[in-house]
Amino acid sequence: MGIGLDEKEGSIIMKIAIPLAQGKLTAHFGHCEQFALMDVESGDIKKKEVVTPPPHEPGVLPRWLHELGANVIIAGGMGQKAISLFDEVEIKVITGAPPLSPEELVRQYLSGTMATGANVCDH
Numbered sequence: 736m737g738i739g740l741d742e743k744e745g746s747i748i749m750k751i752a753i754p755l756a757q758g759k760l761t762a763h764f765g766h767c768e769q770f771a772l773m774d775v776e777s778g779d780i781k782k783k784e785v786v787t788p789p790p791h792e793p794g795v796l797p798r799w800l801h802e803l804g805a806n807v808i809i810a811g812g813m814g815q816k817a818i819s820l821f822d823e824v825e826i827k828v829i830t831g832a833p834p835l836s837p838e839e840l841v842r843q844y845l846s847g848t849m850a851t852g853a854n855v856c857d858h
Contacts, residue, residue, distance in 0.1 A: 749775040751844065752805040752826075753837045755785070760834045762811040765791045771837035772803060778845055780838060797821045809840050812854050830854040 753760055754767035761767045767788065774782040786803070789795055797817065800808065801824035808821060809829045821828045831851035832840055843849035 750804045750806055751775060751841055752800045752803075752808045753840055754808075754810055755837065759836055760809070760811055760832055760840060762834070764808070764810040764813050765796065765817065770800070772805060773837055773841045775841060775845065780841055783837065793817075794820055797824050797826065800824075801826060807844075809844060809849075 751773045753771040753773065754764035755761060755769045755771055756767055769785050769787055772784045772786060773780055774784075789799055793816065797820040800821075805826055807827045807829065809832045811830070811832055811834065813821075813828060813830050818828050818830070829844065829849070829851065831854050832849060833852070835843075840849065
């Protein structure tokens with residue numbers, strides 16, 4: 736069992752964070768309007784919560800998402816420093832994801848069918 740996951744009645748609980756703009760994945764997580772937090776249990780989405788992040792400053796979002804219980808973030812693009820900060824709080828980072836709805840991204844992630852491209856962030 737991975738770090739940050741809880742085992743409850745034989746099922747794995749996962750919380751996936753997805754940065755949003757206009758309801759879909761945004762290209763750069765640090766400039767998102769909101770985050771979708773998707774609770775996954777036994778391969779199914781059990782809960783979706785949309786939250787407004789604190790003002791963007793270096794290092795704030797990884798700590799904030801960790802405090803909310805996230806253990807995976809799916810992003811379009813992310814700078815290397817941010818990736819390192821997520822690693823420090825044991826949140827798995829997926830970059831290069833397409834601009835889809837949070838539900839579709841989670842389904843593709845769980846089924847292993849997500850086609851990721853280049854990390855669209857250059858800093």
